[in-house]
Amino acid sequence: MPTTGHILISGAPGVGKTTAIKKISDILKDKRLNLNGFYTREVRQDGTRIGFDIVNLVTGECKAFASVSHSSKAPKVGKYSVDISALESIALSALQLPTVESRSQNLVFLVDEIGKMELLSAKFKQAIKDLFAFNSDNIKIVATIPSVHTLPEVEAIRQRQDTVEIVVTRNNRNTVVERIINMLINNAIQ
Structure with missing residues (x-):
């Protein structure tokens, strides 16, 4: 895996990408590692999906x-x-980048997801671009992305030398979280 080791999680809708992000967040919190980020969750009414909320993984703020x-x-x-x-x-x-004072600390950004809805925001696009451009071995990014190769911003991230993509399937979804945690911990987050 590349030194900076950013991890992209892809897979079919509903396969468990968001669940993986939430589990990774819980494990990192238990290990008292610095993290920031958000996840999106389905909103259902009478069993039918009617929308999505966005939730800050650290503060719990939700909209x-x-x-x-x-x-x-x-x-x-x-x-x-x-x-x-x-x-x-x-x-x-x-997605705020660390301050000068805190740049020597290890930090994991969890981003669920970099997809069509999120990329409607020019500010979000820029924040993602800035985050991936930030060059520090102390900063790791774990982001979910669509499995379909149609978004130029996502394709640019996929092509980076400092990323690895893990495809979640129904067969491997129970082992993906452990694999990602091991990758993070064995690559300078200690």
Whole structure:
């Protein structure tokens, strides 16, 4: 694995990428490692998905950012209207680069996800670009990405020399978290 070792998690929708991010977060918190980031969770009503919330992994702050019932003026991805301001209020604070004083500390960013809805925000795109451009062996990124190769921003990240992609399947999803934790800990996060 490359020295800086950023990890991309891909796989079909519903296979367990978000679950992996949440489990990784719990383990890192238990190990008292510094982390920041967010995850997106489905919002269901009567068994039907009606949207997504975005949740800060550290503070627990949560906002609805995609919904079948949002304003018709909001940008749409499929049947979902995306609330860019809600996305940015959680994601941008969770993706802030470390201060000069804290750059020597190890830090893991967990990003769920870099996808169509999130990339509607120019500020989010820039934050992701800045995060991956930040050159420090102390900073690791674990991000979920779509398995479909159609988003130029995601493809640029996939092609980086300092990333490795792990594809989650129904067969390996129970071992992916342990594999990623081992990769993180064995690559300078101690």
